[in-house]
Amino acid sequence: MAVSAATYKERQFLAVIGDEDSVTGLLLAGIGHVTEPPGSQRNFLVVDSKTETSEIEQAFQNFTQERKDIAVLLINQHIAERIRHSVDAFADPFPAVLEIPSKDHPYDPEKDSVLKRVRRLFGE
Amino acid sequence: MEGLFFNINGGYVEGIVRGYRNSLLTGQNYSNLIQCETIDDVKLQLAPSYGDVLASLSPNPSTSDLASRMTDKLVAEFKYLVAQATGSSAKFLEYMTYGYMIDNIALLITGTLHERDTRELLERCHPLGWFETLPVLCVATNIEELYNSVLIETPLAAYFKGSLSHQDLDELNIEIVRNTLYKNYLEDFYNFINTHPDFSGTPTQDVMAEILQFEADRRAINITLNSFGTELSKLERRKLYPEFGKLYPEGSLMLSRAEDVEGVALAVSAVADYKAFFDAVGMSQGGGGLGGMGGGPADGKSLEDLFYQKEMDMSKLVFTRQFTPAVVYAWMKLKEQEIRNITWIAECIAQNQKERIGNFISVF
């Protein structure tokens, strides 16, 4: 497995795609980061019922492919559900994509991309 | 004397509010609520007071939806009162909304500072803090324009003038701006009820002075406690204390010098009520510290809770007075607390955290 040190040495931030409460909470924990202007980018996206799926998709691509400083991407499970194919298709080890529960949507292990693989390996 | 003519202008409003007051939830209602298993049950229990607004909600709505519907109802009722009020009562009600306006303006300032589209923020603004010229502020693209529009367009101009320049908006933390405005607002409100010919020497002055003093003290104490460990200097901190209240001036001075929780406890010890609060949460004995502040005492009551409790008690007592628009203020506070209570209970039920469900403040 060719994971050279350079690919993850500068990865030090967490990113989050989530509903307002999840994002607020995680930002309170101090994960929020806005890069220096010009072209400042935020490492979080608030998704509500009005957010277009394409926007989520774009943010997902941005966090996983374009930005090289993100180590872990947290995404609410019900939002991951909306772009499930992208999440399932993403198999790189960096950044780690982690599906988290949200306040209104309790965690369902059945839907988790990684957990699905775990289950499959155990032949359940 | 005031009883003689008050009802000519203010009687209807007061009557309506007393009617509203009767629909506030009682201890019996609350004990029914905490037995609920689902949000739908909560909805059902709330039917007598909120049935009309909650009926259209989808089954098992989120707690935030629930809260926003209840707030809508509160706003609608308040707007009705505003529409009915005349003369000095109308002015009084207007004063009540300034606090929310400050929050809205702070929101817009934040948005403008970060060059967001402030129009999106309008829907996040608190409806009670809405004023006709609020959308005008969204036209401003930089902070200086915004500052000028605030001065021209809003009723809050007086609170900006003299204490905040447009550079301040840019440089100071938004929380400092907000609290500066709030301080000016409280002082102005206090001044208003004490000097306005319609209110001075009436029950309004009595009760509102007490409530506002409490509010001022509470803010001063909270600001002090919350500023520990932040970059807020003592000098800046002192500027945020409202210049009235039971703690003013000696207590405020001591607060401004306090360096830790014990210092705060010492500063407020002159006022029996606050001293009792600090004793109750165990902050005055050295063991307090930041940990104690965060964790709260064993029975789950934090200082904040005790302050709320006190506020509710005072609001409840306001209804023993007659011929005053202060009942509107009190009703408003009670109603807000009620919405918070319901949201809390709903949250506990939704998240299956029943052990903390009793942590609300029941007034009646």
Place this chain on the structure above:
Amino acid sequence: MSGAVGREAVFPTRQSLGLMKNKLKGAEIGHSLLKRKSEALTKRFRDITRRIDEAKQKMGRVMQIAAFSLAEVSYAVGGDIGYQIQESAKQARFRVRTKQENVSGVLLPTFESYTQEGVNDFGLTGLGKGGQQIQRCRETYARAVETLVELASLQTAFLILDEVIKVVNRRVNAIEHVIIPRTENTIKYINSELDELDREEFYRLKKVSGKKQRDVAAADAEILAARQKAAEEQGKNPKAAASPALFVEEADTVDVLGDQEDNDVIF
């Protein structure tokens, strides 16, 4: 089975036979080593999968508690702080650094969370009211995020190990089912070719020696005839008998050498 994999394109020489034998030995050692590596990794992998499963369940609870603490904040503040929080976020206080762990020669990254000192974007949030709840909420969420980071490490390790195990197993299988049979095949081929060559050589030598014997026999017969002739002539001329005896002497020597050569070739 062995027929399907074919053989390597080599000249059937003794040298390449030696090479192939070495190769086979190497492949067998490599196979057993890789097999052991794969087993070690699989063990680790199973361990990690089990821990992921547990951690994911735990995360559900932790996040719920965290969400609840946020509910406490909105209770205390009595309003929405989301927007303000989003806007005042500037510098990440909570960051991760990546370290490496060596499992049977595979470098697994592990995330480790740390707090950037001196960064505090929300120090003044809730200054007027709710500051204490916000403080508490921050701590709760920070703990929750630590759990998440831990889970993220596990998950990354899971993905990398999964990949590595696949590669290793592929190699093991390749060695077991392709390289070893093919090498064996090649050895067999070389051996059979060499045997064939040997037989050819033997036959050729046999042929040569047979021809030589025939020649010798013919020569003998000639000599014999010559002797008889000489004997007959000796009766007439005894002086001439000395030179034919010398011829016989020479022919015998040649014959003996030829025989010896033959023996050598056979053994």
